[in-house]
Amino acid sequence: MAEILPLPVAVAELVRDGDSVAMEGFTHLIPFAAGHEMLRQGRRDLELIRMTPDLLYDQLIGAGAARRLVFSYGGNPGVGSLHRFRDAIEHDWPHPLEFEEHSHAGMAARYAAGAANLPFGILRGYAGTDLERRTAVERIACPFTGESLAAVPALRPDVAIIHAQEADHHGNVQLWGIPGVQKEAVLAATRSLVTVEQIVEELQPRPGGIVLPGWTIDAVAEAPGGSLPSYALGFTERDNDAYREWDAISRDRDRFRAWLAEHLLTTTEATA
């Protein structure tokens, strides 16, 4: 049964230096509050896994928290580049970043395989692309038809962290709206943390709602607004201006450092 914990306690208990951490949320419900808490606690040497690194991983990468990145689309949606991600790959700043990239379909298949406790996922994908030479993908013949398919290794993160709208006092979680790949990430991971907008007496069924029973989760932490500047359908609206403003903040190392110092108060010395 999930423990209901304050966010700093949950992060301290579940996320360790060197862990592989999957923080999911496809544009919607991105767990910013939990990621910022990881920064405040100075987590280091992480393998960060996420289909769309988005602003959250741009911040973690810029702060030097990541050793390795596994992803499929590293852009600021509708705006342009993720400049900290680019600076790390192009100029090794603040330190060299290992990375492994896939397509969205490949990452989705990897999470689904992890959730299903299978060693690999199968898809029609990657054929004829240069990604084939650069990432963890192998061709496999269908045993029934002989068709050549792509096999991608299952993702089994040490920790999955997601944000949802609601949990009850037993730690049962419900999220609705764009569901992304959060359910798969939680079920693929060894440990999991869910931040929620609110803790309620009883979950009310929602159209399209996804329920994760409390016994599939290690900790639930209340974090109202915890997915801003992304959003939580029914609670907060996407702060599109923040996504636009990030472009200028992240473009410049000094401005980024100042942002870190101002917004996260501590643990900025490693970026110097």
Place this chain on the structure above:
Amino acid sequence: MTAVTGRAGRSRGGHRAATPEELQTVVAARRLGRARSCFIGVGRPSTAAILARMLHNPELVIVYESGTIGARPYRVPLSIGDDALAVSADAVVSVPEMFAYWVQGERIELAFLGAAQIDRYANLNSTVIGDYDAPRTRLPGAGGAPEISAGCHEVAIIVPHGRRTFVEQLDFRTTVGHGDGPGSRKRLGLRGAGPTAVYTELGVLEPDPEHLELTLTQVHPGVDPEQVRAATGWDLLVAEHLRETVPATAEELSALRELVAR
């Protein structure tokens, strides 16, 4: 500066003439007038799809890779996962379902893709400019494009027309269009027809029916084919019967401008 902007001025309807970018969107929207379903990303494809629903094809099913199927956005969304998409959609599915059941399931007719580089066989690069291990510019990466190009029935491409984009040799092949030419897609097991049109601010390129090399088949009003060839990084073929784009109508332009201003 293209000849199209050179013609800018007020038409009798009181509209400023279309900019090259507006015309690009209008022409893409016309293509969507005869599509049943369309997979799109943010930016100009999104604008074109909403415009198509307003003007030509109110039944057009717009699919975003965030999992929204049959979205009816009122404004052009900044991201593919804006709340307006989820709230207005016929169905909202997970990312694994989107790519497995809908894209790989070959349920979506037309996809619009963009890219940083395109070659003569409409293969696309959205990964890196320069060397992969020592990049000049690291781009966002594949996203959904490789499998979208494999599984959707047809692909249309929207890109700016210039030599930085239209290159002889891609720095990285992120997404297969027509591969190395005839027979490539079949050999690779790619099921859809692949790219059938490239929409730019200068005109429209289509793969030759025989050898599949992109060929200039249509120019926008006032654009000289030599100007398009000069903006292309390989020796671009020009169709024998080159068409001229029907200029944007007053209705198309006012709808587009009203949409962008929302």
